[in-house]
Amino acid sequence: MGKGLVEKLKESYPIADTWLPFEVHPETPLSGVAIKDRFPGWDIDEAVVSFNKRCAPFRITFGHWTILSNSHLALAAGEFARDHGQHDAMHEGLFHACFTECRNIGDMGVILDVAHKIGFDSSALERALTHGDYESRLIEAAKETRDKNITAAPTFFIEDQPRIVGAVGIEIFKAALDKAMGKGLEILG
Missing domain, CATH: 3.40.30.10 (Glutaredoxin)
Known part of the structure; x- marks a missing residue:
């Protein structure tokens, strides 16, 4: 659902997204x-x-x-x-x-x-x-997610905004993007 949200938002917002690997259940x-x-x-x-x-x-x-x-x-x-x-x-x-x-x-x-x-x-x-x-790339991504205290996928980072965790409603994204208008969206998940 997260990817679908981002694609829908791209119709109205200038989003540059990067999806990084994250193992939700490595065990x-x-x-x-x-x-x-x-x-x-x-x-x-x-x-x-x-x-x-x-x-x-x-x-x-x-x-x-x-x-x-x-x-x-x-x-x-x-x-x-x-x-x-x-x-x-x-x-x-x-x-x-x-x-x-x-x-x-x-x-x-x-x-x-x-x-x-x-x-x-x-x-x-x-x-x-x-x-x-x-x-080595997956190990580095796992380190990055630990360093950023990411525990769920998807986790979204919009510059200068609180992180958004999970597949939440599109209105939450729109509000955050409106505040950060013109800044990129980094996605880890």
């Missing part, structure tokens, strides 16, 4: 974990209905996902894509694969499939991920 096993086990008692059906209602204005649809993915490899793929001028496409593709198609984005095959769909050389991406080419 998740590489194979992922069942949502029902990670969040016992959470009503996923109710959550999906709520998410779809809130995200409808941004044309984002959530499926009934059952797996909480370990996002580490997907975030590294995002950094590979950033270096190749395709971060937005990879970010959107992985988001869609995870939350709409309900696929495990911690799985190399899923990541390579998303990369292929956006026109990437999947073998180059696989080599980079297998060799850990983006580990």
Whole structure:
């Protein structure tokens, strides 16, 4: 929803956004974990209905996902894509694969499939991920999020304004942007 909000706001505000990698649940096993086990008692059906209602204005649809993915490899793929001028496409593709198609984005095959769909050389991406080419960047991003006391995604920073945490209403963003008119928006998440 955060990305949808930013894209909608770009229609009215001069926003320069940067999305940085942030592992919300780094303790998740590489194979992922069942949502029902990670969040016992959470009503996923109710959550999906709520998410779809809130995200409808941004044309984002959530499926009934059952797996909480370990996002580490997907975030590294995002950094590979950033270096190749395709971060937005990879970010959107992985988001869609995870939350709409309900696929495990911690799985190399899923990541390579998303990369292929956006026109990437999947073998180059696989080599980079297998060799850990983006580990230092992910470590640096994790340090930055700790230094800024970021504990949730998305977290938005608008110059000279209090941070905005979570996928909140667009009115909150408009008020902050109106105060900071003409200044950039840095997004960590």
